[in-house]
Structure formats: structure tokens, C-alpha cells
Amino acid sequence: MKRIIFFILGCITFILGTIGIIIPLLPTVPFYLAASFFWVNSSKKVHAYFIKTKWYNQYVKEYIVEKKMSKTQQYKILITVFCLLAIPFVMVPNTIMRIALILVFVGHVIFFRLYFSNKRKISASKAEGMDI
Template sequence: MKKGLFIFLGSMTFALGTLGIFLPFLPTTVFYLLTGFFWLRSSDKLYQKFVQSDKYQRYVKSPIIEKKITNKGMIRMFLMIFIIFLIPGLLVDNTIMRISLAVVYICHVIGLTWYLRGKKARKFKSEKIGELD
């Protein structure tokens, strides 16, 4: 029962993540991370196929795990986050909410810049083991 539920949820998050490639308001990376979480716990075959796919490599492994993101990619990411934060800021006439959105956006910019640019990528355990041989 649990395995079937996780396969279903993984499939749903995979579909939403794939839609997020084309729709800027859906976060592709977040949904792909959830897909990996669900499929890791339900089906090794689905998980391995997903992790080896070019979409996973492009949207999760390269920018998040290996921290290889271009300046253009960073600007695009921050622009999409800005647009998402701008929509409620324009629709709701509440000064406190607008200030809160601005503060959260600035925290995103600082935090993500620090995470993606401030530290070197960690090597995978398999790479470390390979170096010892």
C-alpha cells in the first residue's frame, strides 16, 4: 500500500516538475527532489532511471548537488522568484505583507547566493572511495 502510494506521489511530482520546465510559476527542482524522495522509497528501478535522466542531471544534480550554475542561470532563478513574489505584492494592498515579501526575497537572494557560490561542491562518497584505490 505504502509503496504504491509513493509511486503515485512520485509520478505526480514528476509530472508537475516537468510542467515546471515550461511554466515559470512551478518550481521544477523542488518537484524533482520530491520525485527522487518518493521513488527512492518505493521503486529502485524508477529511482535509478530518474536519477540517470538528463532532466535530473540538468535541474537537480548540476545546480544543487554539484553547485555548477552559470551567472545566467542565477539571474534567471532570481528573476523567476521575483516574479512569484511580485504577484501577491501587487494583488494585495497590505504594506506589512509587501515588506515581508521583500525581506523574504532578499533572504532568498542572499541565502541561495551563499549556498551556490560560497562553498565548494562536496564530492560523492563513491568518488571518495574511488580516490582511495
């Protein structure tokens, strides 16, 4: 029963995310993330298929699981975030909002620095004793 409910919820959130592409009031990304969560948890076959896809290996596994991202990729993302945050920073004359935007950007910089520099490395001696 749980699998059926998760599959149906995945379909509903996927449809809402797709509608969100057309209607700007609905957020697209949260609905797509929810759809992937529901679908992956609805079936072991779906989960096995998902972790074998090109997009999972390229974006999720590499960046989130293995914590691998080149400095060039990090700079590109931070430049994009800077440009997106600069638009409301320039257009809206609200000091509190400008401070919040600066803090959000600084938070991104700190996160990238800490997350991708502290890679979890297993030494050879530890890896030998583990069943991987």
C-alpha cells in the same frame, strides 16, 4: 512490504499532483516531489533509472549536488521571483505583507549568493587519498 507501500504512495501523490494541474486548490509541486521520493525509495532499479535520466542530470545533479549555476541562470531565476512577488506587492495594500515579500526576495538573493558561491571543492591532494 515497505517497497510496495512506497510505490503505492508514489502513485497516489503523482495522481494528486496531476489533478492539481487542473484544480488550483491542490498544490502540484509538493505532490510531484513526494511522488519522486516514494518511487525512488521503492526500488533500487527505479533509483538507478532516475539518476540516469536527462532531467536529473540537468536540474538536480548540476544545481543541488554539484552546486553549479551560472550567474545568468541565477539572475533569470531572481528576476522571475521578483516579478512573481511584485504582483501581490503592488495589488495588495498591506504593509506587513509587503515587508514579508521584501524579506522573502532578500532571502532568495542571500541564499543564491551563499549556496552557489561556497562550492565544495576537493583539492587534488585530498582527492588522491579518497576512494571515489
